[in-house]
Amino acid sequence: MIEGFETLAIHAGQEADPQTGAVVPPIYAVSTYKQDGVGGLRSGYEYSRSANPTRTALEECLAAIEGGTRGLAFASGLAAEDALLRTVCRPGDHVIIPDDAYGGTYRLFAKVLERWGLHFDPVPLGDLDAVRAAVRPETTKAIWVETPTNPLLNIADIEALASIAHQADARLVVDNTFASPYLQQPLALGADVVIHSTTKYVGGHSDVVGGALVARDRDLGEELAYHQNAMGAIAGPFDAWLTLRGIKTLALRMERHCDNAERVVDLLLSHPRVIEVLYPGLASHPGHEVAAKQMRRFGGMVSFRVAGGEAEAVEICDRAQLFTLGESLGGVESLIEHPGRMTHASAAGSPLEVPSDLVRLSVGIETAGDLLADLTQALES
Numbered sequence: 001m002i003e004g005f006e007t008l009a010i011h012a013g014q015e016a017d018p019q020t021g022a023v024v025p026p027i028y029a030v031s032t033y034k035q036d037g038v039g040g041l042r043s044g045y046e047y048s049r050s051a052n053p054t055r056t057a058l059e060e061c062l063a064a065i066e067g068g069t070r071g072l073a074f075a076s077g078l079a080a081e082d083a084l085l086r087t088v089c090r091p092g093d094h095v096i097i098p099d100d101a102y103g104g105t106y107r108l109f110a111k112v113l114e115r116w117g118l119h120f121d122p123v124p125l126g127d128l129d130a131v132r133a134a135v136r137p138e139t140t141k142a143i144w145v146e147t148p149t150n151p152l153l154n155i156a157d158i159e160a161l162a163s164i165a166h167q168a169d170a171r172l173v174v175d176n177t178f179a180s181p182y183l184q185q186p187l188a189l190g191a192d193v194v195i196h197s198t199t200k201y202v203g204g205h206s207d208v209v210g211g212a213l214v215a216r217d218r219d220l221g222e223e224l225a226y227h228q229n230a231m232g233a234i235a236g237p238f239d240a241w242l243t244l245r246g247i248k249t250l251a252l253r254m255e256r257h258c259d260n261a262e263r264v265v266d267l268l269l270s271h272p273r274v275i276e277v278l279y280p281g282l283a284s285h286p287g288h289e290v291a292a293k294q295m296r297r298f299g300g301m302v303s304f305r306v307a308g309g310e311a312e313a314v315e316i317c318d319r320a321q322l323f324t325l326g327e328s329l330g331g332v333e334s335l336i337e338h339p340g341r342m343t344h345a346s347a348a349g350s351p352l353e354v355p356s357d358l359v360r361l362s363v364g365i366e367t368a369g370d371l372l373a374d375l376t377q378a379l380e381s
């Protein structure tokens with residue numbers, strides 16, 4: 001019985017090609033499939049929006065590494081979110097979202113789905129009473145969880161939120177992008193569906209945009225698959241292949257991301273220009289106990305605030321060299337950014353606004369000493 005994470009990441013959905021023995025699934029760049037007589041499909045393939053063998057390999061692998069029954073691969077994380085929400089919600093329904101949700105998720109609710117009659121409330125998910133109070137009987141269909149969050153790295157208790165959701169007959173959705181399935185397994189903690197921006201840690205090499213849904217039970221998996229085909233925002237075969245290639249090293253990469261992030265945190269904690277370090281691995285972090293309970297380690301994202309306010313935060317981003325100034329996260333290379341002016345600029349004035357003295361790091365897997373040297377010069381020159 002194969003069940004180790006690393007083994008599944010390398011083998012699930014990826015038996016050697018029966019015709020050639022190729023050990024990696026080929027990129028099936030094809031739209032349609034020859035039928036053996038009308039309706040005589042070979043292995044169920046008829047048209048690549050409905051299914052494509054490279055995408056099937058990725059989808060089976062995603063289901064295996066998240067411990068779900070069904071995985072589905074989309075063109076982006078937001079495409080996966082849209083398909084999920086329009087599967088489980090109808091106009092008039094209500095969803096509870098984190099008060100520090102990913103900006104694109106917030107925009108999808110506020111600017112797109114609200115116009116179609118979907119209501120939502122941003123709530124601090126660390127406050128379980130606030131979550132209970134925000135549930136609208138009959139109409140709340142989902143509680144949407146991110147943990148850790150972006151860029152403040154807040155932690156939400158997946159098990160406790162699943163029980164609140166299920167008491168209300170709502171679904172618990174977990175955006176597992178920041179932790180990755182290697183560090184956190186939401187379905188085992190009671191979540192009904194996991195979403196990923198596979199663009200980040202799952203793909204891991206900053207070379208492909210993609211999204212995923214993994215459902216715990218078969219009925220929801222079927223419904224989501226129906227909508228994936230009906231709505232059409234699928235992952236293409238080359239994107240699926242790159243993502244599968246990334247997943248093979250996910251465990252190794254996450255271990256190194258965590259090792260390097262811990263070194264970076266130590267450096268920042270001892271630095272006089274840094275007034276606060278946000279990292280769930282710190283005992284002083286308000287979510288530390290919950291994070292320790294539900295995560296294997298604490299991830300590769302680190303945020304910090306500096307004494308000199310916005311101007312100094314921006315200067316540090318500009319001076320960093322090995323830490324590349326850019327948006328996104330989760331790739332092998334280290335990135336630095338100023339959330340207030342970059343990823344979260346659109347949140348200014350909203351409940352999701354972030355402190356202007358904040359710097360966010362996506363700590364990559366380069367040599368730790370080089371990363372520390374670069375941060376030291378960026379903080380000091």
Ligand SMILES: *Cc1c(COP(=O)(O)O)cnc(C)c1O
Pocket residue numbers: 076077078079102104105146150175177178196197198199200209210211
């Ligand atoms: C990037 C991201 C998304 C959106 O994914 P895309 O692939 O960019 O569409 C959703 N959630 C989180 C937490 C993200 O970081």
